[in-house]
Amino acid sequence: MTWVTVDKVAQYEDQNVELRGWIANRRSSGKIRFLHLRDGHGVIQCVVMANQVSPEAFELSDRVPYESSVIVRGTVKKEPRSPLGYEISANEVRLIAEAADYPISKKDHGVGFLMDNRHLWIRSSKQNALLKLRSVVTNAARSFFDELGFVSVEAPVLTPTACEGTTSLFEVAYFDRSAYLTQSGQLYGEAAAMALGQICVYGPTFRAEKSKTRRHLTEFWMIEPEMAFWELPETIDLAEKMICRIVEAALEKCSTQLKTLERDTASLEKAVPPFPRITYSRAVEILKEKGVEFNWGDDFGADEEAVLSQSFDKPVFVTHYPADIKAFYMKREPQNPKLALAVDLLAPEGYGEIIGGGQREDSLEMLEHRIAEHGLPREPLEWYLDLRRYGSVPHAGFGLGIERAVTWIAGIHHVRETIAFPRLMDRLYP
RNA sequence: UCCCCGAUAGCUCAAUCGGCAGAGCGGGUGGCUGUUAACCACUAGGUUGUAGGUUCGAGUCCUACUCGGGGAGCCA
Missing domain, CATH: 2.40.50.140 (Nucleic acid-binding proteins)
Structure with a gap:
């Protein structure tokens, strides 16, 4: 048989x-x-x-x-x-x-109840489809980089200090002192790129921010390529190719899952190159044209991101943000040092930011200056400064948030359903 | 951290002006030879989140707390 x-x-x-x-x-x-x-x-x-x-x-x-x-x-x-x-x-x-009385019935349930029973909820067809879609998306991204010759590198989860200083970190006991769960693999990715050329970090990321929104988890996964001798424009090209590859894979291998999710695939099929590329300043103009009150220099909030992403029927790259609202390691635009060589990708249909990245500051002096400016402790970043002391090169990279990307591709409302066991501010069980 | 909403049967919800706590699903029993969240009949199931207050009387009004949901800020 x-x-x-x-x-x-x-x-x-x-x-x-x-x-x-x-x-x-x-x-x-x-x-x-x-x-x-x-x-x-x-x-x-x-x-x-x-x-x-x-x-x-x-x-x-x-x-x-x-x-x-x-x-x-x-x-x-x-x-x-x-x-x-x-x-x-x-x-x-x-x-x-024989199963005991099964708590999840064929009728409606509240989200709280389903999340309490997440270990059983993932058996249902929609959750099943989401987990398969996630698997296809992550595998597509990883094989995309593998085929380009990028070396897969793991960044440490336990780190001695903040990478970016701003967001709060999870502190854990580490023998006789404290360690922190990583909030980005990027700095380690930069070191690896200086060793291996083009690399890609895939791993979990932790943010202890008390964010309660449909776009936030306290534990989420990122794919973070980092490329030595690359600058901003070709980095944007790479991000575009990667997104197209992911969407193609989803459409090709997950047609039944997308059907289960009742996803309108027509909007996904529009995600073909070239994606529009606009500067931050142009984005501000668009907001004003649409009647959104906004001051140049502020960061986009959820409303602004939604308006911008609904202004295009494809993902849109936004570049050249004011340096003041970006991280310390961002390289400045040589013609206008108020701007950072940063790029974000906003997914369409109001889903907002799924990629953040840019070109990194490669000058030792500038980087030392930024660290002081941001009030960051210098000593734990000495190794990072070493990358500029020993043969510094232009380099760039970005991070793709897996859960947000899958949320957009699946066309669902909340990131928490795109990971088997989501970790949220008030949810650590199961 | 802030704003809004909620907590009643295992689950989803109802209960009019403050006046006997109810329905669907799920469970149990029985029926039906093509059901599609099957259907039909019967049945069991309750300390109304916790603590206090107002009242002849509180699921309902007031206060505090706990937990949850939605959203914001920050970010991916």
Whole structure:
């Protein structure tokens, strides 16, 4: 007997197969029982007739609780009434483990309840689709860089101090002193780029900010390429190619998932090069044209980002921000030192910033000056200054926020559903 | 940290002016040979988040607290 997964049943039409999974739903009518079997690859209806299975199997099919684990054997039948196109005409149903009363029902639930049951919620079809989409997105991004010859490097999670100083960090006991969970792999990525040329850091990032919004997690994942001898324009080109690659992969490999998520893929299909590129100053003009009150020099808030991203039907790059609102390591525009060689990518449909990056300051003197200006402690950054002492080169990079990118591609409302076990300000369980 | 909203059955919610705490789903029992969140009948299920106050009487009004949701700032 061949064990097959639900996504492959079409290859076994009219053959006898075995399926292993969990009871997603159960209905009945007279002497016929319908079991919906979920195996992680899909859901298929198994039809159990009283005269085609043992009395024990029929009795089991009548009362087996939701989410019990079972093995079903039967024939794959073409069935136009099924959304899948196929169903199983069962001749054997075997219980592996009977489930207790399952807390998640077919009806509506509140977000709080579902988040408390996140370990079970991920079994449902929409959450399942999101996790698969995330997997395709991260794999697409990583193979994109791998194929370009970028070296994959891991940055440490435990760090001695703040990378950027501004945001609050999670402090942990580290033997007889304190350490902090990283808020960006970038500084280490820069060191690695000086060793390996073009590198890519993929890892978790932690922010102890008390942010309660649909765009924030306290633990999230970033892909952060860093390139020695690269400057801002080619870095933007790279980000554009990467986003296109990710979206293509999602459309190609996740069509069923996007359908489950009821995503309008037409807007994703528009994400082809070239993406519009505007300066911060131009963005401010656009805001004013749309009647948004805004002062040059301020950073964009959620409202401004939404207006800007809705002004284009593709992702839009915004460059040349005022240096004052960007991090200390940003290189200044040589023609106008008030501006930073920074780039953000705003996703369309109001999703906002999914990439932040730019060209890094490569002058030792300038960097020392910035560190003092930002009031940062110098001693823990000495190693970072060394990168400018020993053969400094122009270099640039960016960070892609995985959860925000997946939120946009999936067309959902909140980042928390794009990671299996989200960490939020008030949520550490499960 | 700030603003708004909420907490009633396992879950989602209702309860009119302050006057007997209810429905759907889920559970249980029975029925139905093609159901699609199946349907039909019956049934069990409650210290109304916690503490205090007003009142003849509080799920409902007041105060504090706890927890949760939505949003802002900051950011990816």
